[in-house]
Ligand code: AMP
C-alpha cells in the first residue's frame with residue numbers, strides 16, 4: 457500500500473483539506489493525524505474491522521485498548537454509561553485537551569476497540585486538525601499513538617512515516633505537535649479516581665476538580681515489580697524504547713554528570729557506539745562524547761516536547777548504549793520521568 461503524506465496548513469485550515477481523510481475513515485480505513493499530544497493512528501471506533509486494522513498496522517497486542525476521540529462533550533453519552541458527575545466536571549475543565557477519561561462502556565463500543573474491557577477511554581483533543589477530522593468524518597475516532605508498537609510515540613509526520621510507511625493509506629502532516637507526551641489518563645470507574653498514566657495535565661491540576669484523585673501504584677513505581685499490575689494495559693508493555701540500552705542516572709546533578717561521563721567513556725573505549733541524553737544546562741559539560749540535549753530543566757515542557765524525538769534520534773545514529781540524566785518529578789516532570797523510566801526498562805542507577 458502506498459502511504460500518502462498530505463500537508464495540512466493549520467493557519468488556513470479548511471474542511472476541504474480533510475475531505476479525503478474523512479472519507480477514508482468512513483470507509484473503515486486508517487488515517488494518521490496530529491493531535492496536541494502526539495500523532496494518532498485513527499480509525500472508526502465503532503467499526504471492529506477498523507480497530508483490528510489499527511492493531512495490525514502498529515503490531516500492537518490486541519488486549520491493549522484504544523482511546524476514542526470525540527469532538528463534543530455530549531458524545532460521552534453515546535459511548536459511556538453510569539457517567540459520574542465528576543466526569544462532566546473534568547470535561548468542563550480540561551476538554552478539549554490532553555486528558556482521557558475511563559468510563560463504563562455502552563454496548564455500541566465494540567470489544568475490538570476496548571481490548572475486551574467493559575470500559576472505554578474517551579478524549580476530546582484540542583488540536584484543530586484532529587477536531588475538524590472528527591467532525592468532518594462524522595465518526596468517533598479510535599486512535600492510539602501512530603508509532604509501531606514499542607517505539608517512541610511520533611511527534612511529527614516523519615516519525616509516523618518512519619514506522620508505518622506502506623501500512624496505512626494516509627498521514628495528515630500538521631507539523632510538530634506542541635506537547636509531545638500522551639494524554640493524562642484518569643479512571644473514573646472505581647471508588648477512588650485514579651491516574652493510570654501521567655501526562656501534561658498534572659495530578660495537582662486534576663485535584664482542583666477531583667480532590668481525592670490518586671496515582672495508580674503502577675504509575676509511581678520506580679522498579680520493575682511484576683506484583684504491581686498496571687490498570688492501563690498499555691503501561692504494562694515495554695514502550696517508548698530506543699533500540700540501544702538506555703540507563704538513567706539519578707542523584708545530585710553534578711554527580712550525575714560525572715558518572716555519566718565516566719560510564720559513557722568506558723563503554724566507548726570498548727568500541728561501542730555511545731550517546732548521552734543531557735539537558736541544555738549540562739550538555740556542554742561532557743567531553744569527547746555524542747551528546748543530545750532533550751530540553752531546558754527550568755522549562756520541563758520543553759523536555760516533554762523533545763523526549764520522543766531525541767530517543768528516535770539515538771536510533772538513527774545507531775547508539776548501542778545511551779546514558780541519561782534524570783529530571784525533577786514536579787508538574788509535567790512526573791510524566792517525563794514515567795516515559796523515560798519505561799524507555800529505560802527501569803534501568804536506573806542511584807548515585
Ligand atoms: P496510546 O493511545 O498508544 O497512548 O494507548 C492508549 C492508552 O490508553 C494505553 O495505555 C491503554 O492501555 C489505555 N487505555 C485505553 N483504554 C483503556 C481502558 N478502557 N482502561 C484502561 N486503560 C485504557
Ligand code: MG
Nearest residue numbers: 600601609690
Ligand atoms: Mg502508544
